[in-house]
Amino acid sequence: MHRRPLIHAFAAAALAALMPPAHAADTGPIKIGLILPMTGQQASTGRQIDAAVKLWQAQNGNKAGGRNVEVILKDDASVPDNTRRLAQELVVNDKVAVLAGFGITPSAMATAPIATQSKTPMVVMAAATSAITEASPFIVRTSFTLPQAAVGLAEWAAKNKIKKVVTLVADYGPGFDAEKYFADRIVLNGGQVLDKLRTPLRAPDFAPVLQKVRDVNPDALFVFLPSGQGAAFMKQFAERGLDKSGIRLIATGDVTDDDQLADMGDVALGVVNSHHYSAAHDSPTNKKFVAAFQAANKFRPNFMAVGGYDGMRVIYNALNASKGATGEALLAAMKGQIFESPRGPVLIDGQTRDIVQDMYIRKVERVGGQLYNVEFDSIKAMKDPGKSK
Ligand code: DHB
Numbered sequence: 001m002h003r004r005p006l007i008h009a010f011a012a013a014a015l016a017a018l019m020p021p022a023h024a025a026d027t028g029p030i031k032i033g034l035i036l037p038m039t040g041q042q043a044s045t046g047r048q049i050d051a052a053v054k055l056w057q058a059q060n061g062n063k064a065g066g067r068n069v070e071v072i073l074k075d076d077a078s079v080p081d082n083t084r085r086l087a088q089e090l091v092v093n094d095k096v097a098v099l100a101g102f103g104i105t106p107s108a109m110a111t112a113p114i115a116t117q118s119k120t121p122m123v124v125m126a127a128a129t130s131a132i133t134e135a136s137p138f139i140v141r142t143s144f145t146l147p148q149a150a151v152g153l154a155e156w157a158a159k160n161k162i163k164k165v166v167t168l169v170a171d172y173g174p175g176f177d178a179e180k181y182f183a184d185r186i187v188l189n190g191g192q193v194l195d196k197l198r199t200p201l202r203a204p205d206f207a208p209v210l211q212k213v214r215d216v217n218p219d220a221l222f223v224f225l226p227s228g229q230g231a232a233f234m235k236q237f238a239e240r241g242l243d244k245s246g247i248r249l250i251a252t253g254d255v256t257d258d259d260q261l262a263d264m265g266d267v268a269l270g271v272v273n274s275h276h277y278s279a280a281h282d283s284p285t286n287k288k289f290v291a292a293f294q295a296a297n298k299f300r301p302n303f304m305a306v307g308g309y310d311g312m313r314v315i316y317n318a319l320n321a322s323k324g325a326t327g328e329a330l331l332a333a334m335k336g337q338i339f340e341s342p343r344g345p346v347l348i349d350g351q352t353r354d355i356v357q358d359m360y361i362r363k364v365e366r367v368g369g370q371l372y373n374v375e376f377d378s379i380k381a382m383k384d385p386g387k388s389k
Contacts, residue, residue: 029068030097030319030326033090035111037078037103041202044228044259045103045126046075049308051297056312059292065319072096076107083107084114091118097326098123098315101308104201104226105129105173112136121318121331125311126227126304129173130386133354140334140353142314142346143307144276146177146224147386149252152359152379153274154185157220157250160272164192166218168209170225171198178224178252181385194218204229206236213247214240220248223255227304231260238267253278253373256364258302261371268371271364276357277303277343280372289342301342310341314348347381354384 034053036046053071062069072094076082083102090096091114099115100123102108108127112135115122124132124141133139157165165186169175175198183193194216197209204225213221221242225233233255237243253275256268279290279300289309293301301309318333336350347356359382362373 027067029070030064030324031090031094032069032071032098032100032315033087033094033096034071034073035076035083035086035090035099035101035107036073037107038073038075040077040079042078042103042226042228044302045078045304047299048259048302048304049101049103049125051293051299052301052305052308053312055293055296056309056316058296060312060316064316065322065324067319067324069316069319076103078104078107080104080106080110084110087111087114091120096120097330100311100315101125102127103304105132108132108139109135109173112139115139119327119331121327121334123311123315123334125307127174128177130177130384131173133352133384137353138331140314140331140348141355142311142348144303144355144357144359145384145386146174146252147181148276148357148359148382148384149254149274150178150182150222150224151185151385152361152382153222153250153252153272154182154189156272156274156361156377157186157222158189158191162191162220162248162250164194164218165220165222166195166197166213166216167193167222168197168199168213169223170201170204170229172201174226175224177386178222182222199225201226206233207240210236210240210242214242214245217245218247220250223249223251225255227254227257227259227302230255230257231264234264234267238265243267248272253303253362256362256373258300258373259304261364261373262300264371268364269366272361273364273373274359274361275303275373276359277306278360278362278373278375280367280374281343281360282375283340283342283344285340286342303343306342310339310343310346313339313341345381349383352384352387354387356381356383358382
């Protein structure tokens with residue numbers, strides 16, 4: 001008489017073990033915690049990425065993997081302590097499935113332990129120090145690395161009669177990478193590094209270092225500064241007459257940033273630089289992207305916007321592949337993705353979780369009355385040279 005209920009109980013337990021747990025979190029919206037500098041010194045990075053994320057959702061809808069996708073935007077003002085606290089709150093209180101954004105390297109580094117501990121995939125859309133992807137196995141990057149940008153430009157310099165150089169970089173992670181990978185490649189090719197100059201990340205004053213450059217008188221000055229500082233640097237470079245000194249200015253594309261390039265004036269004309277994205281990149285995919293971005297915003301997309309747009313694509317693709325599953329399943333579905341970005345073909349390396357992409361050598365030229373970075377050479381499918389140690 002008592003056997004049947006017992007068998008029913010066993011059957012029910014076996015069935016329950018096979019079923020995915022019906023947590024509210026598995027049926028409600030997928031939340032993406034997007035942490036960006038919307039105010040403060042890096043605010044242009046936040047403005048660009050926020051606009052790109054909105055464009056992605058306007059074009060692709062608010063559903064992926066059968067679930068609604070909700071973006072929660074938080075402003076960290078590029079203060080790493082804020083980034084860490086906001087990430088903690090987003091994971092614990094909002095139960096976000098993805099952390100995304102990260103305007104500067106210290107913000108990404110401060111958040112990496114939270115991604116690891118909570119097993120939350122973390123999509124780095126902006127920050128570009130090589131070592132970031134090694135700070136957590138849950139980090140995937142859709143921006144670029146400074147070694148990617150610096151090595152090709154050093155090769156170009158060596159082939160173009162530039163023997164003696166001075167480097168000038170922002171005094172933190174991406175600057176150290178840019179300085180090292182540019183200088184080492186110059187020396188490898190028989191050139192000389194006469195001086196290595198650095199300016200603070202916050203409120204830099206370019207006057208003293210530019211005076212130094214004038215005194216040392218190299219063939220070329222190589223510059224990396226984070227997005228948002230290029231225009232102020234160019235202004236000082238011209239005001240001090242360095243544009244007429246015979247010292248050639250070369251840079252990573254962060255300095256000839258599309259966000260500010262149109263207003264930089266003639267001092268920027270002819271500056272050879274290297275980066276992964278130009279608003280002038282000549283492809284049908286990019287032309288569509290730029291047209292849609294400019295229709296929705298009053299400004300040109302820069303490389304930050306593309307990092308944000310592709311970051312959303314990686315998240316949507318992964319959610320579709322994982323059928324809305326989160327955590328490690330979602331991370332696994334982010335690895336190995338291949339797609340056509342507005343920048344060109346892109347791979348998310350399955351081993352390093354870093355981006356593999358074409359890097360371009362460009363020259364600032366006037367196109368239709370406006371300054372653009374016009375690509376004239378490229379290195380195909382470049383991995384981060386910082387990972388080959
Ligand atoms: C970083 C920030 C930038 O604005 C940039 O152009 C490159 C790198 C960074 O902090 O990693």
